[in-house]
Amino acid sequence: MKTLKYLHLAWSKTGSMNHARRDHAAFTLKNGKVLVCGGFDNGAMDSAELYDPSTENWTTIDSMNDARGEHTVSLLNNGKLLITGGLRNRDFLNSTELYDPSNETWTITGNMNDPRGEHMASVLTNGKVLVSGGYGNGHWLNSAELYDPSTEIWTTTGSMNSARSQHTSSVLPNGRVLVTGGHISRDALNSAELYDPSTQTWTTIDSMNGTRSEHTASVLMNGNVLVTGGFDNNARGSAELYNPLTGLWTITGSMNHKRWKHTATVLANGKVLVIGGFEHNALTSAELYDPLTETWTIIDDMNVARGEHTTSVLANGKMLVTGGSPGGTSLKGAELYVSLQTN
Template identity: 45%
Template sequence: MTKARTEHTATLLTVGTVLVAGGERDGALRSAELFDPATGLWQKTAKMATARSSHTATLLPNGTVLFAGGSIYWWEPMASSELFDPAARLWQNTAKMATARSSHTATLLPNGKVLVAGGLAEYGAPLASSELYDPAAGTWTATGSMAVARHGHCATLLLDGTVLVCGGYANPQRLDPAELYNPQTGTWSTVARMKVARSSHCATLLSTGSVLVTGGFDRGVAIATTELYKPATETWSATADLKVARYDHSSTLMPDGTVLVVGGMTGSDERIDSVELFDPLLETWSLQTGLGDVRSDHTATLLANGTVLIAGGTVGNGDDSEPTASAVAYLKPCKGVSP
């Protein structure tokens, strides 16, 4: 990339390019850039109106991208939001959220609205509130609050249009409660708790409609356990452990239905380069060729050609750790061919 960054976002645009924006390196960044898979090159684009990291980016049905919240410093979240127009390559401010927040989740609903939930308020207080962005009106409105305030959680749009939120952190503990948001009623309902409390984990919707939750962090220890949420019964079941315990990693659903897990941290200051693949039919994990550098807090974007673009994040360990501008493309090997 043209700029080293971590805690940024990456969005696959309708034209096939990838927009990377914001993040942090010695402070929050305004810079944004575009990756063209056809050439393998990065190009700077216009800067955001507001520097931000730990924000969300959501591709809207009209092809624009909504950026919401985030922070310049962790104790100072923001309520501002803005839109990126890929055709004009310009940014435009839109309405502010009702609540300033960072480290929240944003989910595009079937009706075209965006659900923002939880996150961090001023000075690190977890939030239970949620709100909706209406692209047609360009406005935010409050909707139901979660039963549990949280950040560092995951939100997954299920096949029936509801949204599953699970895990996260609420000082001083990691969480195992899970909740469902119903867009029809604007309310949350609790479902069965996860088998393991965790934050900084990943949740991936499988082609079967189940949700795979991987890794995470609890009581100073990286987690190797994984579990499956089954919407039909609203229950969790344990599945095979990761080969390497990790948190702050990425998880990507591949075109063939497998799940690619990349990098992350396995200790308080110990990043890893390991890559694993989950087979949902066998419910097994297999190690793949490593990244080549230890990395966490990166983005992973599935491209139209089936490769996964791993961009930015933090590399190195201890005093040698720093945000990176490097990017790696992963291509799953054909059967019978070494990765």
């Protein structure tokens, strides 16, 4: 039997969004289209639009009820998307709303107990949504809360052991949630903790080897978590692995480029694609991490340098990259990558 070998990734421009935006949210819907909403461009935005992979065009849809950036989007088991919090001008929001793809409408749902932006949201195995940390009410938060889609009510759950914003939150194969890094004021963190949905409590675990904020965390196919890059006074290029079975962190191969506010996406072949972000300036660079060899390989550059962007994997195997910033402004351009294969 012949084996497919991945050579590199080819990038191509696709239809531009109707609005430039950065620090927005994007999600691939079950119908294959991609919803993009909110973000910043000379202020917070309430606009939303849909990308159709079959035509590579964008269509403006009804706006959200609140303008917001640095918010989160979560796919619920009922197919709706939950949008939480974020920043509007100088106000951090506790408002949340639902997007229904069946009729392309937005409806207001229950408010969170705490206003917050730069927070994280994770869909638990029981269908509830865990929101943790962030910044709001003039301070960094250690609070966490749960959204129940059946009642549309938020309830407070156990607080984290450390306040943090711009951290990561990853649902592990055992159902627990791993939170890593982030920052308090200007201090980046190396601390990590686990949330147990059965007891609604947090447990501090071994710290990462590096302090980092605005980094990424990716759950690999073997269940380990790959943490990459981030910022601590300067951009970081280091990467490390968390093993949920042993509870240990190990250093793995460093990226070829230091970066923060980048994205990391697990591909169908198990490799991790890291693109863009900032070092001193915005980056066009892209690279692949191979979990089998723990090495990074540089691949083709994107067409445009960008950080604070989003990535969305499409049903056709391509990945859509939207918006972001080259530094100081917002982008409306989008591009696609596709893995080139040979027998």
